[in-house]
Ligand SMILES: Nc1nc2c(c(=O)[nH]1)N[C@H]1C(S)=C(S)[C@@H](COP(=O)(O)OP(=O)(O)OC[C@H]3O[C@@H](n4cnc5c(N)ncnc54)[C@H](O)[C@@H]3O)O[C@H]1N2
């Protein structure tokens with residue numbers, strides 16, 4: 001397909017990828033932010049036993065029925081029960097076991113009188129009020145009942161989820177394998193950061209930019225060695241790496257110039273090109289192909305263009321592949337707080353600062369080769385094709401990153 005709408009491109013691309021099924025067991029403490037690979041059912045009750053929510057005395061409520069200010073009742077203290085150190089005694093009538101918060105309720109005890117509400121006197125405890133059955137009593141399984149579904153497959157694990165899994169004694173967790181994402185930067189002009197700048201050359205922006213965006217979104221990435229604009233060596237690099245990846249993102253070489261090698265690369269590797277060129281700016285010449293069932297998303301070399309198409313296309317793809325719905329961008333309406341005096345023949349995405357339903361534009365250049373003015377931005381304004389300029393207070397559509 002050639003020169004298509006973003007939505008059509010997304011439909012085609014999303015249809016061509018599958019969510020990762022493979023799972024792995026990893027230590028609980030490494031699982032924050034990972035996607036749960038199976039429904040997790042409680043293997044036990046929590047708390048695992050009836051326990052005291054207070055520091056006090058465990059007693060039988062029926063022994064307190066007659067207690068009042070005028071009729072204090074004495075109990076014999078026969079043992080102690082601390083959190084982690086239960087008493088194995090069974091309460092008899094008018095007996096009490098001194099119990100601390102978290103201590104296992106002794107057999108026959110059905111309530112707890114708090115320390116402040118009774119008087120201790122040697123081996124005796126005296127109370128002046130009656131208690132209801134199960135007053136000040138924490139039930140076994142009152143937080144979590146054994147065999148209930150606690151966390152569904154596909155959930156992104158948060159600190160709370162890890163707390164729940166920890167309380168269930170899980171030292172390891174079955175999670176969906178992370179997507180293996182490759183980044184391949186191409187261009188004769190790109191030189192190593194450690195090399196002095198030579199006339200006509202530039203340092204790489206896109207590799208570190210997109211790789212770091214992936215990290216910000218919670219992914220790892222594999223940086224493949226930068227390739228020159230040589231179709232054969234780019235093809236070899238792709239063929240060498242593709243089997244080890246779930247998706248490959250490339251930048252550069254997708255337009256129509258002499259050195260825009262990707263048209264040739266796709267032929268050499270025998271990939272199935274699903275689309276080339278989008279009806280939007282920047283990032284128009286984006287290309288998408290499938291090789292051995294693996295998607296290759298080839299983005300424009302201009303850094304801002306690569307970023308825009310990364311956010312618009314790579315993110316939904318990664319959301320599906322990784323099953324991580326938090327990767328989604330959010331669309332909303334906002335009021336633009338200044339004019340944008342440019343006619344947009346094509347649909348256009350411009351960088352902006354979104355806050356509280358309002359949108360501001362950064363000072364300085366907006367072109368697709370300029371990245372710096374993006375540094376304070378957190379969103380794009382999505383301007384429809386044919387727009388003749390935006391006026392202050394116009395309602396605009398915003399994509400929040
Ligand atoms: N005759 C035409 N020329 C161009 C068209 C067109 O339709 N007809 N489209 C323009 C548009 S729009 C874009 S976007 C660019 C896209 O070009 P490519 O995707 O092929 O990318 P390159 O030509 O390789 O690079 C473009 C630009 O970006 C710089 N670059 C490349 N890689 C990096 C990198 N890793 N870090 C920083 N900068 C990078 C590169 O040096 C170029 O300046 O084509 C237009 N031309």
Ligand code: MOO
Pocket residue numbers: 280281282283284285300302305368369
């Ligand atoms: O599509 Mo290009 O990124 O407009 O410069």
